[in-house]
Structures are given as C-alpha cells and as structure tokens.
Amino acid sequence: MPSPAPDPPLNATAASLLGFLHEGPLTGWDLVATAQRRIAGFWSLTRSQVYRELAAMAATGLVEAGPPGPRERRPYAITPRGRAAFGRWLDQDPAEETIRFPLLLSIGFGRHLPAARLEAIVARHREIHAERLARYEHAHTQMREGGAPPDPYRLATLEFGLAYERAALSWFAALPKAIRGDQSVRGPS
Amino acid sequence: MPSPAPDPPLNATAASLLGFLHEGPLTGWDLVATAQRRIAGFWSLTRSQVYRELAAMAATGLVEAGPPGPRERRPYAITPRGRAAFGRWLDQDPAEETIRFPLLLSIGFGRHLPAARLEAIVARHREIHAERLARYEHAHTQMREGGAPPDPYRLATLEFGLAYERAALSWFAALPKAIRGDQSVRGPS
DNA sequence: TGGTACATGTAACATGTTACATGATTAG
DNA sequence: CTAATCATGTAACATGTTACATGTACCA
Numbered sequence: 518m519p520s521p522a523p524d525p526p527l528n529a530t531a532a533s534l535l536g537f538l539h540e541g542p543l544t545g546w547d548l549v550a551t552a553q554r555r556i557a558g559f560w561s562l563t564r565s566q567v568y569r570e571l572a573a574m575a576a577t578g579l580v581e582a583g584p585p586g587p588r589e590r591r592p593y594a595i596t597p598r599g600r601a602a603f604g605r606w607l608d609q610d611p612a613e614e615t616i617r618f619p620l621l622l623s624i625g626f627g628r629h630l631p632a633a634r635l636e637a638i639v640a641r642h643r644e645i646h647a648e649r650l651a652r653y654e655h656a657h658t659q660m661r662e663g664g665a666p667p668d669p670y671r672l673a674t675l676e677f678g679l680a681y682e683r684a685a686l687s688w689f690a691a692l693p694k695a696i697r698g699d700q701s702v703r704g705p706s
Numbered sequence: 707m708p709s710p711a712p713d714p715p716l717n718a719t720a721a722s723l724l725g726f727l728h729e730g731p732l733t734g735w736d737l738v739a740t741a742q743r744r745i746a747g748f749w750s751l752t753r754s755q756v757y758r759e760l761a762a763m764a765a766t767g768l769v770e771a772g773p774p775g776p777r778e779r780r781p782y783a784i785t786p787r788g789r790a791a792f793g794r795w796l797d798q799d800p801a802e803e804t805i806r807f808p809l810l811l812s813i814g815f816g817r818h819l820p821a822a823r824l825e826a827i828v829a830r831h832r833e834i835h836a837e838r839l840a841r842y843e844h845a846h847t848q849m850r851e852g853g854a855p856p857d858p859y860r861l862a863t864l865e866f867g868l869a870y871e872r873a874a875l876s877w878f879a880a881l882p883k884a885i886r887g888d889q890s891v892r893g894p895s
Numbered sequence: 896t897g898g899t900a901c902a903t904g905t906a907a908c909a910t911g912t913t914a915c916a917t918g919a920t921t922a923g
Numbered sequence: 924c925t926a927a928t929c930a931t932g933t934a935a936c937a938t939g940t941t942a943c944a945t946g947t948a949c950c951a
Contacts, residue, residue, distance in 0.1 A: 528938075529808055536815045546902055556814060559807040563940065568904060589903060589947075607819055610827060611808035613834060618748040619718055619800035621866055625745060626725045627859040630796055638799060645802060669882050670816040677810055677877050684873030688866050693858050717910075735930055752912065757932060778919070778931060 524577055524598065527606040530562050531570040535579065535595055535603040542583055542592035545571055555671070558653075558678040559614075574599065624696060636698030643689040643697075650682035713766055713787065716795045719751050720759040724768065724784055724792040731772055731781035734760055744860070747842075747867040748803075763788065813885060825887030832878040832886075839871035 527535070537543060537551045545567050552562055571593055574580045579599035583592040595603070620642050627635050657675055660667045689697065716724070726732060726740045734756050741751055760782055763769045768788035772781040784792070809831050816824050846864055849856045878886065 529806075529811055530938080533811060533815075536811075536818070539818070544902080545904090556811065559805050559810040561804055561806070561939090564902095565904085565941085566939065569938095572904095590901095591903085604818070607812060607815055608823065610830065611812045613831075614805060614807035614809065615750055616748050616803060616805050616870075617718075617750070618803035618866075620803065621748040621863045622718055622722060622725075622745065623796060623800045624859055625863045626722075626796055627862075628857070629725070629728070629793070634797065641799065642802075668817070669884065670813055673816075673881055673885055674810045674814045676880070677807075677874075680873045680877040681805075681870070684869045685866075688869040691865070692862055695858065696862055719910080733930080734932090750911090753930095754913085754932085755911065758910095761932095779929095780931085 524579065524602045527602055528570075529560065529606075530566060531574060531579075532603055532606040533560060533562070534567065534570055534574070535599050535606075538580065538593065538595035538599070539603075542594040544590045544592050546590070548593075556674070558681075559674065627696060632695055633698075635696060639689070639692065639696060640698050643686070646682055646685045646689065650679070650686060653678045653682060713768065713791045716791055717759075718749065718795075719755060720763060720768075721792055721795040722749060722751070723756065723759055723763070724788050724795075727769065727782065727784035727788070728792075731783040733779045733781050735779070737782075745863075747870075748863065816885060821884055822887075824885060828878070828881065828885060829887050832875070835871055835874045835878065839868070839875060842867045842871060 533552065533556060534548055537548055537555070543551065545564070548567050548571075549562070549564050552560070552567075571580060575582055575593065577598075578596060579602050580593045581596050583594055585591045620638070623630070623635065623638055653675060657679060660672060660675065722741065722745060723737055726737055726744070732740065734753070737756050737760075738751070738753050741749070741756075760769060764771055764782065766787075767785055768791050769782045770785050772783055774780045809827070812819070812824065812827055819827075842864060846861075846868060849861060849864065
C-alpha cells in the first residue's frame with residue numbers, strides 16, 4: 518500500500534506558528550502578537566510572513582481556517598497532521614544561531630569613521646540595550662510574582678535574554694573611551 | 707547641470723566587502739576567507755552572495771575587476787565611487803541586531819519534547835558554545851601577544867564575542883536540571 | 896460621524912541558501 | 924598522471940522586507 522507523501526519539512530517560522538496553535542485557534546494578527554511576546558528576542562517574523570505561512574499550511578492541511586469572526590478575523594486551528602509535522606520539526610537538532618549585528622560592523626570598520634560619529638552611534642545603541650534589559654527585568658519579575666509557578670521553559674528563554682543584555686551592557690561599559698565616548702548617561706530629558 | 711544619479715544604498719554585506727577592499731584588491735574567494743576571519747561571529751555571508759554582490763558592484767562601478775591571475779583568480783579593487791558609497795553607508799545609523807536562535811525555540815516549546823531529548827539537544831549546544839569560547843580566547847591571546855599593538859576596533863568586536871559566549875555558558879550552567887540534563891561533561895573520547 | 900486603531904491581504908523586491916556544473920593547479 | 928584542493932560561477936528556490944491597498948469596528 519502506498520504510504521501518503523510525508524509533509525515537506527517545516528521552517529522554524531512555520532513551526533513556531535504551529536507551536537502557538539497548540540494552545541488554541543488564533544488569527545494571523547494574534548499570532549504576530551503572540552510571537553512578539555514569546556519569541557521576539559530570538560526569532561523574528563513579520564505579518565507578511567505569517568499570512569504567507571498560514572496560507573501555505575492551510576493548503577497542505579497542517580492548519581484549518583475556522584469560520585470568520587467579526588471584522589474578517591479568521592482563526593486558524595492546528596490539525597492532527599499539523600501536530601505531527603510540528604513534532605517531527607521539534608525532534609530535529611536545531612541549527613546554530615545566527616547573529617547579525619550591524620553595530621559591530623560599524624565598530625569593526627570604525628577606523629573609517631570620525632571618532633565623534635562612532636561614539637554617538639555606540640551611545641545610542643547602549644541605550645537600546647539598557648531599555649531592553651529593563652523590559653526583560655520587568656517581565657522576569659512579573660513571571661516570578663505572578664501567583665502561578667512560572668513555566669520553566671519560558672523562564673529559560675527569558676533568562677537568556679537577560680544574560681545577553683547584561684553581557685552586552687558590560688561590554689559597552691568596557692569599551693575604550695575612543696569608541697565608547699565619555700558615556701555621560703543622559704536620562705530622558 | 708544634471709548631477710549624476712547617486713548610487714543606490716548598499717546593503718551591509720556589500721558594504722562589508724567594500725570595507726575589506728580598502729586594504730587592497732581581493733578575489734571573491736579571498737573575501738569569503740577574510741569575512742570568515744573578521745566578521746563571522748556577527749555577520750554571515752555565503753560564497754554565492756559574495757560573487758553576486760561583486761558582479762553587481764562591478765556593474766555599477768563601485769569595484770573594478772583586475773586582470774585574471776593564475777587559475778581564473780580575478781581580483782576586485784575598490785573604486786573612488788566605491789569608497790564614497792562605503793562612506794555613506796558607514797555614516798548611517800546601524801540597525802538593531804537580529805538574533806535567530808533555533809535552540810531557544812526548542813526550549814521555548816520544550817513541553818512538547820521528551821525531557822531526555824531536550825537535554826541531549828541542550829548538551830550538544832553547550833559544547834558548541836564552549837568550543838567557540840575557546841577559539842575566541844585563543845584569538846584574543848594572539849591579538850594581544852602579537853607584537854604590534856592590536857587594532858582597538860577589531861579587539862572590540864572580538865571582545866563582544868567573548869562576552870557573548872561567556873554569558874551563554876553561564877546561562878547554560880544556570881538552567882534547571884530538567885532542561886540542562888546532569889551536565890556530565892564528557893571530553894572528546 | 897469622523898478619526899484611530901484594528902485587521903487582512905497582495906505585490907514587488909531583496910537577501911539568503913543549497914545544489915549543481917565546470918575546470919585549473921598543485922602535490923605526490 | 925591523477926587525486927585533492929582551489930576557484931568560479933549559475934540556477935533554483937526559500938525566506939525576509941517594504942510598500943501599498945482595502946476596509947471594519949470602536950470610541951469620543
């Protein structure tokens with residue numbers, strides 16, 4: 518008997534959507550918001566991609582569009598085939614991370630920039646990281662104080678974010694003055 | 707008098723190639739090797755991309771192909787237009803970094819995986835990071851011991867790599883046992 | 896009843912990845 | 924002279940980004 522053609526392997530973005538759909542049907546919009554909250558620090562996706570992947574997965578039967586709610590909201594639900602595909606994806610050995618950090622290119626080619634300009638760029642990015650750390654710390658507190666014992670998996674990913682941002686800030690602080698500027702920390706006016 | 711159409715803005719990959727070409731003409735092959743040494747930790751590019759960008763930049767006059775050397779080696783040299791385009795690119799405010807870390811997806815969705823499987827995956831990635839840290843530390847020593855005073859810009863980017871890998875390893879170490887496994891560190895047989 | 900935020904989607908394009916095809920040079 | 928390594932390139936495809944087009948629901 519011919520076995521049915523196995524679904525083609527998922528990409529990480531599609532798989533993440535399926536992961537979120539385990540918790541119940543969600544619309545494209547909701548999925549973007551969920552991804553923002555849950556994986557934004559270490560995986561990025563855009564609205565366009567979400568709709569595209571959802572349409573593709575609906576075509577291959579990994580998800581099913583439910584009846585449209587108000588305002589063209591169309592919830593998608595994961596199917597048994599979708600669960601199976603997600604399971605196969607999750608069982609694979611994950612690839613190594615890729616980091617694309619344009620600031621480090623600017624610094625690496627820093628000899629071609631006036632010192633003051635480089636310092637300004639670096640200072641601005643230091644602030645971005647300080648803000649991110651503050652957000653992560655807030656989320657961390659919330660998670661720990663939130664009555665229910667925190668999900669250890671989500672806690673672990675959040676803690677990676679904390680470790681990363683703390684490391685980034687110490688690195689900024691240890692940069693030589695010629696790169697870092699004099700680091701006078703101006704708070705919001 | 708009509709001013710000549712300004713060159714279209716560069717992407718970071720093309721700009722990096724121009725950055726390396728400031729030090730003298732290089733072939734596509736050499737550029738891949740140089741990028742590997744100098745920016746691999748925070749920017750990735752493939753051979754295919756390098757040849758594509760080089761061809762495109764040659765077409766717009768940002769680089770010029772020199773006479774082919776032995777074995778079809780074709781060195782590319784940066785042109786004045788190329789230097790100008792690089793300068794304009796470098797002066798822009800760099801975008802925020804993007805991190806794509808599949809392991810964190812696996813952990814975030816860890817509830818859907820058997821604990822032993824997740825532990826094995828995590829252990830394997832811990833080793834990858836330990837090896838990377840060792841490589842960075844070695845490069846750092848080399849840079850500091852290498853007679854000539856180190857280029858502070860390259861030192862700074864390398865030190866980001868060190869900070870990142872150290873943070874990653876502490877994070878691995880602090881993971882709860884159920885995720886981390888019992889962390890018996892097996893050296894190479 | 897008008898403006899703002901919500902919501903969905905398409906199109907065009909840029910970038911990144913993988914596989915394939917081809918051949919030259921060099922060491923042994 | 925032959926195998927391994929160096930080197931260049933193309934093609935096909937997957938993924939990611941940006942801009943545009945359209946319209947709904949809610950709130951003041």
